[in-house]
Amino acid sequence: MEIRNHKDFASGLFYAVVGVGFSYVSTSYTMGTAAKMGPGYFPFWLGIILTLLGLMVIAGSVSPKAEPDKLDRWDVKTLLWILGSVVMFGLLLYPLGLLISLPILVIVSSMASHEFDFKWAAVNALVLTALSYGAFVYGLNLQFPLWPAFMAH
Secondary structure (H helix, E strand, O other), X not given: OOOOEHHHHHHHHXXXXXXXXXXXXXXXXXXXXXXXXXXXXXXXXXXXXHHHHHHHHHHHHOOOOOOOEOOOOOOHXXXXXXXXXXXXXXXXXXXXXXXXXXXXXXXXXXXXXXXXXXXHHHHHHHHHHHHHHHHHHHHOOOOOOOOOHHHOO
């Protein structure tokens, strides 16, 4: 068995591993039934579907009909900008609130792009913050701190 398309193989492997992980972790929750789903039901089946999709992509990557393609080298700088911005968001959410930490996330993660433009990153940050507020705070009524902790009282 020869891997002809390395990008598809790596993607399929990633999907399969994440799917198995979701399914495994969800077994620690109550499953329920299709009629009365417990908290583990949806992530379990989502993980199963993701695993199956990953296995299909892996099968396609080793098929003789697969287009040969090599996996490019990882751009570590880009990876660190994106992962660092997500970690920073997690650390800043409770002390600074959603309306400040989310624009920081968007602007810092935009710096991973080779075509970074602060003006468009700021516009993107404002639009995503407004959409997130509308969807998560107003629409779903999730309890996020909106403003910095010192402004809450």
